[in-house]
Amino acid sequence: MDNNWVNIMPIKGEGLMVSDSPVFIRLNYDTLTTTAGGYPWKDSLNGSGGMMPTFIKPGHFPTTGSAHPNRRAKTDNVYVEVMTELSYNPFGKSGSQQAVYSIDTNTMNRTLIAHVPTKYGQYLHSFGVSENYVVLPLNLKMHKPAHMGEDMTMISAFADGWDGIHVVDLEGKVQIFQTDPFFHVHITNTFENETGIVMDLGTWDTIPFSPHALATASFLNKTSRDEKNYGNFVERMHLHTAGPLKGSVTRTRHSKPGRAIDFFKINDKMNGLPYCVFYAVEWMHDDKNYANMAVLKHNMCTNTKTYWSKNHSYPGEPFFIPTGDAEDGDKEKEEEGLLVFTSLDGVRGASDFVILDAKTFKEVSVVQLPVHIPFTAHGQFIPKAGIEAVKAAMEVEDPILAATIDTTFQI
Numbered sequence: 001m002d003n004n005w006v007n008i009m010p011i012k013g014e015g016l017m018v019s020d021s022p023v024f025i026r027l028n029y030d031t032l033t034t035t036a037g038g039y040p041w042k043d044s045l046n047g048s049g050g051m052m053p054t055f056i057k058p059g060h061f062p063t064t065g066s067a068h069p070n071r072r073a074k075t076d077n078v079y080v081e082v083m084t085e086l087s088y089n090p091f092g093k094s095g096s097q098q099a100v101y102s103i104d105t106n107t108m109n110r111t112l113i114a115h116v117p118t119k120y121g122q123y124l125h126s127f128g129v130s131e132n133y134v135v136l137p138l139n140l141k142m143h144k145p146a147h148m149g150e151d152m153t154m155i156s157a158f159a160d161g162w163d164g165i166h167v168v169d170l171e172g173k174v175q176i177f178q179t180d181p182f183f184h185v186h187i188t189n190t191f192e193n194e195t196g197i198v199m200d201l202g203t204w205d206t207i208p209f210s211p212h213a214l215a216t217a218s219f220l221n222k223t224s225r226d227e228k229n230y231g232n233f234v235e236r237m238h239l240h241t242a243g244p245l246k247g248s249v250t251r252t253r254h255s256k257p258g259r260a261i262d263f264f265k266i267n268d269k270m271n272g273l274p275y276c277v278f279y280a281v282e283w284m285h286d287d288k289n290y291a292n293m294a295v296l297k298h299n300m301c302t303n304t305k306t307y308w309s310k311n312h313s314y315p316g317e318p319f320f321i322p323t324g325d326a327e328d329g330d331k332e333k334e335e336e337g338l339l340v341f342t343s344l345d346g347v348r349g350a351s352d353f354v355i356l357d358a359k360t361f362k363e364v365s366v367v368q369l370p371v372h373i374p375f376t377a378h379g380q381f382i383p384k385a386g387i388e389a390v391k392a393a394m395e396v397e398d399p400i401l402a403a404t405i406d407t408t409f410q411i
C-alpha cells in the first residue's frame, strides 16, 4: 500500500507524474502512456536514473520526495519541490537533510534553494509555498527500512518525527517555529500577511497514513470505521515573523470535531496568495457514519460552509477549473469557475462525473459514467486533455449535452 503516482506536475506539452519519491515519470497526455524510467533531468548525476541532482550533498543519497510540488505564486513555470537526503555514513555530521529546490518548467532546470538540516529522515507528503517562503511542517519520519518477509508497505514504516515547522526564505535562510506537535497530509494554502505567514492545513492527532481506513479490512468494517476518531481538523496556523508575537505560532480550528476532511483544492490562481475559499471531501458528514460523505466549500473569510452530498454517493477529490481570465490573486474572480469531481453512486454501482458552479454550488451537469472509479484518490483536470474531451463530446448527437457543455466551457 503505497502512494504511487498520485499527482501530475504540468510541464511543456506533457505531465510529470509524481509520488512521494525523487523520481518523476513522463505522462503523454494524448495517449495516456508513460515513458519507462525517471525523467532525464539535465543535471542528474550519471547512472542515477534521474534521481540524483548535482546539488545533492556529497555522501548523501535521496530517499523520498513530496507528491505535491507547489507552484510559486505569480509564476507559470516555477515549482518548488523537496527531497529527503540521508548520509551514507550514519556517524557523519550532515545526517539528514531536506533539500528544497525549484524546478523551472520552461528550461527544466533544477535549482537548490536550501539544504535544511533535520533531526530525522523526514517524510513530507506536502508542504506550503507562499510568495517568499517555503514552509515545512516536519512531523513524520521513516521509522525503519522494510525488510524482506516483513510488512513491506510504506505506511508500516512511519513514526512520529516531530521537528517543528521549518520556514525557508528565498535566500535559503531557515527559521524554526515550535508549536504542539501535529501530523498533516495536505496543505490547503499558504500566504503572507503583515505579521507573518498563514498556513491552512489538515492536522491529525495520530499518524494519518497508518492503516486505519486505508486498509481494506478496516474500511469494510462499519463498526470499526465509524468508531474511529482521528483527531482531524482544518487548522489555520499563523507563523509570526513580525509584531509582538514574533517567533510564535497562533492556531485556530475551523472544522467540527469528529469529522474528517481532506483532499483540499483551491482556485490555483490563489495558490500562495491571500484567498478565501477551499474545497474538500468530508467524511462523517452526518457526525455518525464515516461513509457519509460530502464535498465541502469553505469560505475562510466569511466562515461559511456549503455542501454537496447525496445519499449513497461517495465523492472523490474535487478540482476547481477557472472559467474566467483572472490573474493570480484576483479575489474578485476567486469563485469564477467549475468544481468537478467523480462520485461513486452506490446504488447504481458506477460513478457519476459531477460539475458544479463553484460560486453557487449548484449542479451544472451530472454525467453517469459506465464504470466504477475508486473514490479515495486525488482528482486532477488536465486542461489540454479536457479541451480535447470537450471537443469530442460536442460532436456527439445530444443537443442537451452539447448545449450544457457549450455554456459551461469556453473553448
Ligand SMILES: [Fe+2]
Pocket (backbone or CB within 6 Å): 006, 067, 068, 125, 186, 378
Ligand atoms: Fe496527496
